[in-house]
Amino acid sequence: MAGITAAVLSLTSCAEKKEASAEGDQAIDTTAITADTTAIEADTVAATTAPTEEAAAETITATGKVTEINKGKDGYSATLQAEDGKTYTATISIPNMTDPKKYRSVAIGDKITVTGELHDTFIVVRDLK
Template structure:
């Protein structure tokens, strides 16, 4: 008897999932982050747009089209995301595939100077590990979209000394900088 109930419950859950997922569409959602729920590979952000609509945005490294562009939003930040929009009951959900923009409420901008320690290629650029003259390490996200145009983009070599300007943020214990200008 219990096995039959369990099988029927699982089958019902699968059917509901298939029906729910079949009505997905790709959309862009923008708004202010009001709640953050931490998860295993990312987080869920409650995003409220200017019309008062609320979306629950699942932002996780495996779901992103380019995992290197993962960014941690905080409550009060403004975010623009693109992904698969669907409903679960009355709640609007978005499985985020791209973080198009993240404006942090307290963005710290800084200039760093250091030596390139390593380089990891990405879709639109690369991430360079920079060790500053003070001994602090930063993972510098250097990409054409973040710099604003292909003419401003430059590839560095390991051992090269660089000066960069951009937004400083943290991912776990790692210091990061989204590079907006290459200064040397």
């Protein structure tokens, strides 16, 4: 049944193309347009994903009070008001932990110490105390 449906659709589309040609309309070669667009998209992707020299992430240990929690699919993000007055967003998830057994949930108001890689104000937590 599926084969018959595919054949009918194929013949119908061919008939529509022939009718357009018979009326004097010009056929447009869409394969050339698609190829050009693909080339442009590939160049754009290559330009945006080219390897760049980045400084190694700084390792930081921050202690502070949890002021906000946002649940994620692999863990959560905790906003941490550090003792030095800075605010960090700590990404805490089992896959990122050096020792996954140290993963635990925290609550707003808990005082925690995190160690991890600092990226601007975001800490990818490797250890949680």
